[in-house]
Amino acid sequence: MIDQAADWNGAGLSTERSKKLHVRIVVQKGAVPVGAILAASSALGAVIIRILRFDQVPFTLCTFRAITGIPCMSCGSTRALARLAAFDLAAAFRIQPLFTVLMLGVMAFGIADLAVFLVRRRVLSVQWTRRSVKWLSIVVVVLVMANWIYLIYAARA
Numbered sequence: 001m002i003d004q005a006a007d008w009n010g011a012g013l014s015t016e017r018s019k020k021l022h023v024r025i026v027v028q029k030g031a032v033p034v035g036a037i038l039a040a041s042s043a044l045g046a047v048i049i050r051i052l053r054f055d056q057v058p059f060t061l062c063t064f065r066a067i068t069g070i071p072c073m074s075c076g077s078t079r080a081l082a083r084l085a086a087f088d089l090a091a092a093f094r095i096q097p098l099f100t101v102l103m104l105g106v107m108a109f110g111i112a113d114l115a116v117f118l119v120r121r122r123v124l125s126v127q128w129t130r131r132s133v134k135w136l137s138i139v140v141v142v143l144v145m146a147n148w149i150y151l152i153y154a155a156r157a
Helices: 034-052 062-066 077-085 089-095 095-120 130-156
Strands: 025-031 122-129
Touching: 034 077, 034 095, 034 122, 062 077, 077 089, 077 095, 089 095, 095 122, 122 130
Parallel strands: none
Antiparallel strands: 025 122
16 A cells, blocks of 8 residues: 555655555656666577577576586576467476566566557656565565575476
8 A cells, every 4th residue: 555645756665654564656757767778688588598599598598506516596597588478488487487477577567668668758757665665675685595595406306
């Protein structure tokens, strides 16, 4: 729920001291469509990985894995991106679940940002309260660690 009386500053953070968690997406005038640019560059990267077959090299591209023998926190992202480029969501999720969900979110936000930009010449912007940023940080750390445990377990299975 968004408190309409909240005082949102230009940096996208609320200056209020509320105990509520606030996150809102607003349409903003006169800004660069960063979401659309990020989604386009991600899609281009996926196509390049797919065309050049970086996901099929016979050796590991991960220095951490080459040295320690265990996958790093982002191991499998290249292969997952190649699977996403081939529209194989199940394989991408099996390879690197957190990265797959992140890329799907980036693409959805990017498409929405591009649509708003083309139709209204405005862009989408995410605004957070300081409390929301704190909780989001905790959730991100927990998700990254859970994903890493999954990657280590999946590599040994």
